[in-house]
Amino acid sequence: MPASSLEPLHQESTPSIIARKIRTAIGNGEFEPGTQLGEADLAGRLGVSRGPLREAMQRLTQEGLLISIRNRGLFVVEPTPADISDIYLTRTAVERGAALKIIELDRTGSEAGAELLAIVEKMAALGPGSDPAELSLIDLSFHEAMVRWASSKRLTRIHRTLVTETRMCLVALEQAEYSLQHRVDEHRHIAEAILAGDVPALHRALAEHMDSAIAQLLEPLADGAGTD
Amino acid sequence: MPASSLEPLHQESTPSIIARKIRTAIGNGEFEPGTQLGEADLAGRLGVSRGPLREAMQRLTQEGLLISIRNRGLFVVEPTPADISDIYLTRTAVERGAALKIIELDRTGSEAGAELLAIVEKMAALGPGSDPAELSLIDLSFHEAMVRWASSKRLTRIHRTLVTETRMCLVALEQAEYSLQHRVDEHRHIAEAILAGDVPALHRALAEHMDSAIAQLLEPLADGAGTD
DNA sequence: GGTTGTAGGATTGTTTGCATCCGACAAAAC
DNA sequence: GTTTTGTCGGATGCAAACAATCCTACAACC
Numbered sequence: 001m002p003a004s005s006l007e008p009l010h011q012e013s014t015p016s017i018i019a020r021k022i023r024t025a026i027g028n029g030e031f032e033p034g035t036q037l038g039e040a041d042l043a044g045r046l047g048v049s050r051g052p053l054r055e056a057m058q059r060l061t062q063e064g065l066l067i068s069i070r071n072r073g074l075f076v077v078e079p080t081p082a083d084i085s086d087i088y089l090t091r092t093a094v095e096r097g098a099a100l101k102i103i104e105l106d107r108t109g110s111e112a113g114a115e116l117l118a119i120v121e122k123m124a125a126l127g128p129g130s131d132p133a134e135l136s137l138i139d140l141s142f143h144e145a146m147v148r149w150a151s152s153k154r155l156t157r158i159h160r161t162l163v164t165e166t167r168m169c170l171v172a173l174e175q176a177e178y179s180l181q182h183r184v185d186e187h188r189h190i191a192e193a194i195l196a197g198d199v200p201a202l203h204r205a206l207a208e209h210m211d212s213a214i215a216q217l218l219e220p221l222a223d224g225a226g227t228d
Numbered sequence: 229m230p231a232s233s234l235e236p237l238h239q240e241s242t243p244s245i246i247a248r249k250i251r252t253a254i255g256n257g258e259f260e261p262g263t264q265l266g267e268a269d270l271a272g273r274l275g276v277s278r279g280p281l282r283e284a285m286q287r288l289t290q291e292g293l294l295i296s297i298r299n300r301g302l303f304v305v306e307p308t309p310a311d312i313s314d315i316y317l318t319r320t321a322v323e324r325g326a327a328l329k330i331i332e333l334d335r336t337g338s339e340a341g342a343e344l345l346a347i348v349e350k351m352a353a354l355g356p357g358s359d360p361a362e363l364s365l366i367d368l369s370f371h372e373a374m375v376r377w378a379s380s381k382r383l384t385r386i387h388r389t390l391v392t393e394t395r396m397c398l399v400a401l402e403q404a405e406y407s408l409q410h411r412v413d414e415h416r417h418i419a420e421a422i423l424a425g426d427v428p429a430l431h432r433a434l435a436e437h438m439d440s441a442i443a444q445l446l447e448p449l450a451d452g453a454g455t456d
Numbered sequence: 457g458g459t460t461g462t463a464g465g466a467t468t469g470t471t472t473g474c475a476t477c478c479g480a481c482a483a484a485a486c
Numbered sequence: 487g488t489t490t491t492g493t494c495g496g497a498t499g500c501a502a503a504c505a506a507t508c509c510t511a512c513a514a515c516c
Contacts, residue, residue, distance in 0.1 A: 049501040055286045062287050071468055071507050090382040093325025154318040277471050299477045299498055
């Protein structure tokens with residue numbers, strides 16, 4: 001066996017594993033919004049006891065993916081239009097902070113900008129009418145990379161939750177069609193602003209991206225968005 | 229009794245109560261950083277069983293207030309200089325997003341700006357050499373009000389955790405002395421920018437506030453801050 | 457007919473107990 | 487004297503059982 005196989009194994013705690021499994025399941029839309037997640041059922045299906053499962057659910061509840069009604073059970077949240085706006089508002093706040101830190105760390109943002117532009121190119125390489133799921137994957141990887149380059153523990157942790165919520169909304173709303181070209185342009189603007197260290201341009205690009213994303217998601221609902 | 233007393237009562241869950249109690253205890257510095265929090269001990273002292281207590285600890289761990297070492301126990305985190313920078317970076321990102329939303333909601337930011345300025349005046353009313361704890365309280369209430377006016381569920385939730393972490397750092401570092409006048413000015417700049425709807429000024433004011441706060445906290449350590 | 461009271465079933469909330477793991481101390485071997 | 491090793495105590499991780507609460511449905515009453 002190679003020596004690499006005896007690195008200090010970090011056994012993940014059982015609640016962590018459970019939480020991750022359910023989180024991705026929700027992100028993939030395997031649990032419809034509004035579904036009740038029975039403890040005994042899930043525990044049996046995962047082969048664990050209710051104790052660790054409850055702790056995992058506790059996490060997901062705090063992350064905002066589930067809501068807990070006392071003596072009733074746990075339910076997958078049903079994002080309202082206000083929630084969708086709020087998710088994007090928060091995501092933009094986090095990503096704005098991340099981008100500013102990248103620029104501050106390295107005024108040219110060379111490495112980060114390069115990777116981000118590469119992702120944009122990969123997105124642009126997708127022809128029109130390509131798989132929407134794949135497009136979403138690349139889209140989110142762009143934002144994930146941006147936050148990662150900021151190397152901030154807290155921004156990264158918060159962003160992970162927000163990405164899951166975003167995926168949930170995308171799945172729930174069936175990912176309305178949206179101009180690929182606009183999308184590529186918006187991301188390119190962000191990447192170029194980081195690369196150039198142009199803070200005002202970054203603010204414009206992020207605001208543009210958030211507005212169009214919200215518009216895209218709220219349009220099919222044809223419902224005036226509340227403020228809360 | 230007035231009719232307002234029969235709104236749908238939301239009984240808080242036991243883990244919520246426990247989490248809040250311990251959170252504030254940590255924020256108040258009743259548990260030194262690095263202290264081990266034994267489950268059996270705490271459970272006995274709070275009069276609950278280990279189950280609910282573990283769920284509460286799970287939350288606090290995810291919030292970043294505790295670290296869990298498998299089969300060893302739970303410990304209060306010891307914020308490193310890098311953590312302090314990260315906390316303020318994240319807090320600024322959240323508050324920046326909140327302030328921008330306030331401006332967007334109401335370009336004059338009249339109500340919010342008025343309350344914020346009132347808090348600033350209360351801070352200014354404190355003479356030099358006043359109780360540092362009281363000053364901190366007003367300081368944090370300013371930031372808390374700013375996020376509250378944005379009426380964003382997610383920003384509010386994230387901010388609550390960050391405020392706790394901030395308080396922990398302040399307690400741990402004994403709240404170094406800092407010019408009251410500078411502090412008042414910084415907050416006033418933020419409030420005035422919101423009141424005027426002046427976005428560039430807001431960015432400047434927030435950056436200024438973050439930088440001086442970090443400088444204030446890191447100075448006594450006389451240690452070059454890492455980037456992670 | 458509509459409302460109220462009451463069992464039934466099911467689910468969550470909590471407690472208790474056992475298994476596992478880690479760190480520390482002491483004893484033995486080199 | 488130093489190193490290794492065995493054992494002990496305590497803490498967490500997990501699982502199962504008990505208790506309390508809530509929803510649903512049906513029957514009795516106004």
